[in-house]
Amino acid sequence: MADKILKKADLGKLIESVTGKGGRFVAPTTDSRQIVFKKVKSAEEIATDYILARNSFKEFLFPQTEVVAEFTLGKDTVDMRGVEVHAPQTVIFGARPCEAASLKGMHALFTWDFIDEFYTKREDNTVVVTVGCTKADDACFCTTVNLSPASTEGADVYLREAGESYTVEAITDKGKKFVEAHAAVFGSGSVKADPLVMPEKIANIDLAKVSERLKDKTHYDDKVWPKLTRKCIGCGACTFVCPTCRCFDIVDEGTAFEGERRKNWDSCQYDTFTLHASGHNPREHQHQRWRNRFMCKFNFFPEKFSGKGCVGCGRCVRVCPVRLDITEVMEEFSK
Ligand code: SF4
Ligand code: SF4
Incomplete structure (x- = not known):
């Protein structure tokens, strides 16, 4: 039986097929001389010669900033209103x-x-299409993190x-449905x-x-932290x-009478980040903050969620x- 393939010349048809059904197509493209994930409308916009986009595609599931509620303050009342999650059908194409x-870790968190639901509804409506790497640079270390x-x-x-062309392998049910929904574009x-x-x-x-x-x-007080x-x-x-990385803050913005509650990276x-209202900061020095980042990736997060804290990108x-x-x-802590 012949395998599924996608001809590179048919990428434009795939974009039309996705956008024609009301979806958005996100892919690595050149913006300000950098390769970044952005919404594209044509195959010509898609970068072909790249190792990894500068930004992560996480911002299409977990935007840098978004309104999660709106409020109005009365004399003795607070009217808090939820907002609809903006979760368009999305294809992330060309992720590594x-x-x-x-x-997996994002979902767990x-x-x-x-x-x-500001995350899960977008996740439900997103199809991730990865492309195996035919190039790497000195910063890539995926194999080191298995x-x-x-x-x-x-x-x-x-x-x-x-x-x-590309060889095509549908991994999940969502992926199978995606290939079926755009069957006219995928060949054999x-x-x-x-x-x-x-x-x-x-x-x-x-x-x-x-x-x-x-x-x-x-290790908390190891001199290695400030040194490195x-x-x-x-x-x-x-x-x-x-x-x-998926830390966010919730802030209220607006006037004394009305405004919006935002979720910001x-x-x-x-x-x-850890400054208390009292002025005390348990991570007063930068090396303590860096230690936290490293510990989150290689200790707290994998232990609590069994997802990867670092994927070696x-x-x-x-x-x-x-x-x-x-x-x-990582080398220092491997000794
Ligand atoms: S926070 Fe520190 S480690 Fe991270 S990019 Fe900035 S200087 Fe580098
Ligand atoms: S910590 Fe790991 S996953 Fe995060 S940017 Fe660095 S290499 Fe990539």
Whole structure:
């Protein structure tokens, strides 16, 4: 039986088929000379020569800012009104296998003690189409965290480059329905997939040892933290580009009489993140905030949710203005 394929020349038809049914099509595209995930309307907009988009596609499930309620204050009353979740049918095309693997943890967090429909409704309406990597750079380290360009975790449909086509593998029921719904665009045939490029596993990193050392609370005062992370300027860029970082803050904005309640991305790297109203800050120094970020990724989060705190995409390494490389800290804690 012939396998499913998608001809690259038919990408425009796929976009038309998705948008014709009222959906939005999100893909890596060039904006301000950077490759970023954005809504696209034509195949010409889609970047073909990229390793990883600069931003994570998480912002299409968990926007940087959104209104979650509106309020009006009366003399003795507060009128609080919920708002409809904006959750259009969405196709995320061209995600990499590492970043799709972040979705398990995202789902776990947003359905933990409360079902956050602002996330789950979008997740329900999103199909993630990943493309296996045929290129990598020095910042990629998915294989070190037990993933690879062949991983299908979090993907609904997994594609591989195959010359002028892609091989197509529907992974989930949602992915199967997506391929069926756009059957006129997907063809059949037998094409040979291009080789995947596996980033080399970082030899000095042992995740089990990292986790073991972080469980031992004496590491809190380890001099290694200020030594390795003193140069961090607390800009938060690493957390914003990270596909697994999902901290947010709820703030009320408006006048003394009416306004809106917003859910905004936040960052554990900001000095105000843990600042108490009393003025006390349990993470007063930047190295303590960095320690928290690292512990969240390799201790609290995987222990509590069994999802990955880090998928090895390397975005934080590429974006950091002071070249603070998380893999160097992983190496230190593997000793
Ligand atoms: S911590 Fe860095 S390498 Fe790990 S998932 Fe986040 S951005 Fe990617
Ligand atoms: S991007 Fe670099 S400097 Fe900015 S908060 Fe993250 S580690 Fe610190």
